[in-house]
Amino acid sequence: MNNFEPKITAFCCTFCAFSAADLAGSMRLQYPPNVRIVKLPCTGKVDVLYILKAFEDGADGVFVAGCLEGECHYLEGNFRARKRVEYAKMLLEEVGIEGERVEMYNLSSAMGARFAEIVEEMTAKIKELGPRGNGYRSEEECEEGKRD
Ligand code: FES
Numbered sequence: 001m002n003n004f005e006p007k008i009t010a011f012c013c014t015f016c017a018f019s020a021a022d023l024a025g026s027m028r029l030q031y032p033p034n035v036r037i038v039k040l041p042c043t044g045k046v047d048v049l050y051i052l053k054a055f056e057d058g059a060d061g062v063f064v065a066g067c068l069e070g071e072c073h074y075l076e077g078n079f080r081a082r083k084r085v086e087y088a089k090m091l092l093e094e095v096g097i098e099g100e101r102v103e104m105y106n107l108s109s110a111m112g113a114r115f116a117e118i119v120e121e122m123t124a125k126i127k128e129l130g131p132r133g134n135g136y137r138s139e140e141e142c143e144e145g146k147r148d
Pocket residue numbers: 013014015016041042043044065066067071072073074075077078
């Protein structure tokens with residue numbers, strides 16, 4: 001799948017990751033155009049359903065990017081987001097979709113270069129995993145614990 005271009009949805013906190021993405025743009029940093037950014041007031045707003053819906057809507061990978069640990073403007077939003085990302089990983093694995101397709105990152109608004117790096121990292125990882133399957137497993141595979 002050499003020409004596979006993954007679709008990546010990024011849930012970004014307005015205070016940090018979204019500003020970092022903006023900074024990356026102002027710095028004219030190059031990063032893959034595969035990412036669609038959803039701006040949130042805090043990553044604590046991310047619900048597991050948002051992540052699953054992004055996959056349902058065709059994303060091959062999803063990442064949540066919040067403030068640095070201890071710097072969330074709503075105190076613990078980014079810790080809650082991390083727990084939800086871990087839970088989403090588990091749910092995806094349950095239905096036969098690789099949990100690595102969803103990740104959590106922490107960064108500050110000054111980290112434009114890091115934002116570009118994250119998009120590159122995620123794009124490379126998802127390219128390696130290939131297009132997302134539909135999570136379908138036959139009855140036999142379910143019994144044997146196999147994945148598609
Ligand atoms: Fe940025 Fe909460 S305000 S993660």
